[in-house]
Amino acid sequence: MAIILGLESSCDETAAALVTSDRRILSHKLLGQEKAHAPYGGVVPEIAARAHVEALTPLVEAALDEAGLTLAEVDAIAATAGPGLIGGVIVGLVTGKALAMAAGKPLVAVNHLEGHALSPRLAEPDLAFPYLLLLVSGGHCQLLEVRGVGDYRRLATTIDDAAGEAFDKTAKLLRLGIPGGPAVERLAAQGDPRAVPLPRPLVGSSDPHFSFAGLKSAVMRAVDTGLHQPADIAASFQQAVVDCIIDRTRRALGRADAPTALVVAGGVAANGAVRAALAALAAEQGLPFVAPPLWLCTDNAAMIGWAGSERFVAGLTDDLAVPARPRWPLDPSAEAVRGAGVKA
Secondary structure, rough: OEEEEEEOOOEEEEEEEEOOOOOOOOEEEEEHHHHHHHHHHHHHHHHHHHHHHHHHHHHHHHHHHOOOOOOOOOEEEEEEOOOOOOOHHHHHHHHHHHHHHHOOOOEEEEEEHHHHHHHHHHHHHOOOOEEEEEOOOOOOOOEEHHHHHHHOOOEEEEEOHHHHHHHHHHHHHOOOOOOOOOHHHHHHHOOOOEEEEEEEEOOOOOOOEEEEEHHHHHHHHHHHHOOHHHHHHHHHHHHHHHHHHHHHHHHHHHHOOOOOOEEEOOOOHHHHHHHHHHHHHHHOOOOEOOOOOHHHHOOOHHHHHHHHHHHHHHOOOOOOOOOOOOOOOOOOOOOOOOOOOOOO
């Protein structure tokens, strides 16, 4: 059994966790930054980086204390090395390097997306490779075959914006505050999902890629008309996102190589409407549906510790020269998607 210290600082959550290779979370400490960013309506990278500097070391100490461990008893240090806001990524990775060097422990540089991709295996011991993963968050919207640790085949990506980004923009347009996704979901529960005619970009197209930029623009126009209730806009927007996700995922399932399950991870995976629709799709396809607990869907250090554990057990460690990366695809060999930007 290995004990891994995981560090996460890629966006606006600072977190530290102790995770074992037999799937026990010995401790988890997380500090959000909602109040610091609230006046700006979104995450300000410079503010986020400074907050990580102030919070990370105390969180590491608190996590070790809660687990009743010293750094000498940890087997490896796992830190997010990208992708993400580069200032925050640097804070976490440099801290991980310093701890690894000081304690003489191996360093595991974790791709934040791999943290999400493997997190369902932390919660579900029977989840076997290969599975089809919908990775859906504020910065990413992809469909991937997860074939093994470090082995991913990208089937689809967004050609412009991610679903989580569209949720955040809708929340900003409706003046709901941050975090935007949960706020939109709460308001949508009070509205009519058929009240506002909104587009379903790329639904029905042959390739299973995503697009949400046009949907964001349509929401802005609906808000500007003043003809619709905010709850109806939120409900109609959420239903449009669900319809896009289900159509695209169904298309990808037709291209996947005998997946063991349909799996969802990432911040938008915490949305109840998205989870329910995916569960129904999995049942339709005769597949198990796996989703992490809600708290494991959003950014956290337990998933980084678990991904670090999977890599450590597989003998995949890194030297102290490993760089911080603002962008880091899980499938570097995937072909560029026509029309897609840097987020692809």
